[in-house]
Amino acid sequence: MVRIACVVSYDGTHFSGFQVQPNGRTVQEEIEKALRKIHKGKEIRLHPSGRTDAGVHARGQVLHFDSDLDNPNMDWRKALQSLMPDDVVIQRAYPVSDDFHSRYSTKKKEYRYRVLNRDIPDVFRRGVTFHYPCKLNIEAIQEACALVEGTHDFTSFCSKKTTMKGDYVRTLYSVRCDVVEDELVFTFIGSGFLYNMVRILIGTFLEIGSGRKDVTDLKEILAAKDRDQAGKTAPPQGLFLWNVDYL
């Protein structure tokens, strides 16, 4: 038995998310189908670092699976890539030790969110940005980013649809908003993320940037532990699972 880890990119546009579900096409299903072919019909279970929602992209999702094809000459990346649809790319795939686990061994995760902040939409970025044409106060947004850094109870920034049990305390090591030409590119590096947490943070930041909320409201929103106090959930197409760190 050999454990294989993969780094995978996917364009979330035409997926109903990562995880297998009764209706809709999923990333897990596409890769498990490929694994089944490689293993002559045997079911192989795929373990991701975490799920992503419908429409959310991944630049560097990490997965692992166990195989009985213990052939040291096998090029797993090529074998898998040759069976992928064109919206999934296997970046790397290689044997890891048996105690590696794509989910439990995670140390840090990085998400990015792209906001196209100009009047006119861009046809070529409509699938990878959230078009938000309002004038924005960038300094207020950057202050807001700094305020959510650190260890907080993020209940107010977690979807009510979560089925998670346990506490809602997470640590954000770094939250940035960089202006890159006509985009705001948000970067979140954290110990872990709650359901819809980045998208609710973005929705709240944009309300602060457009003046509908004040940056000083953020402390109260965090303290309230109430989802209804935070801003709207920003749409999925601006969100990327960028990187998963195990060190």
Next chain:
Amino acid sequence: MVRIACVVSYDGTHFSGFQVQPNGRTVQEEIEKALRKIHKGKEIRLHPSGRTDAGVHARGQVLHFDSDLDNPNMDWRKALQSLMPDDVVIQRAYPVSDDFHSRYSTKKKEYRYRVLNRDIPDVFRRGVTFHYPCKLNIEAIQEACALVEGTHDFTSFCSKKTTMKGDYVRTLYSVRCDVVEDELVFTFIGSGFLYNMVRILIGTFLEIGSGRKDVTDLKEILAAKDRDQAGKTAPPQGLFLWNVDYL
């Protein structure tokens, strides 16, 4: 009567080209449908600077049409944009003089072609680049670009499917190949272009870059006036009608 000129972007991925045809969705059809709504059912004929093929994109396609809605306060860009599908964006729309013609008044056109030149595909650029993983000799390609600049008979670089009559002499004012990170970005500025001309030039340049043709073959290919001497037609998704100049 007022003549309106528009600058339009579209993502060619889900279009069977610009021009109305019996089967498949076209850009012309989408915009003429919007014009019909604005003109209460009246048919308005749209004139582009030229057609684009199925799958080809436009950053700055130029169109004109004539309207009897001679209202100086009308915001044509907003009126049209509000009726566009999400893969067409009206960048600008404004009244022009009656002797302006989007096709006949053209002075120069610029096309760009993006080649992704790395081993592994990129899910987020698969619709806007041609993935060509071979090692390429960039200097040879840049020499080839310089050789096709100027006035030539481009019969060898015109699809046999053309229905055009007249001569095949065109002037390319500038042909460049720039390396931008992992892409080759080709820029063609010319007086006019034949059917599939840019895509056949790209196909030929890539055969030169990968060593299957020699850059010195180019003169013979041009002189032969024979499509079969040139390289394959590169796929449409790397091609952008970038700009149309009227000055």
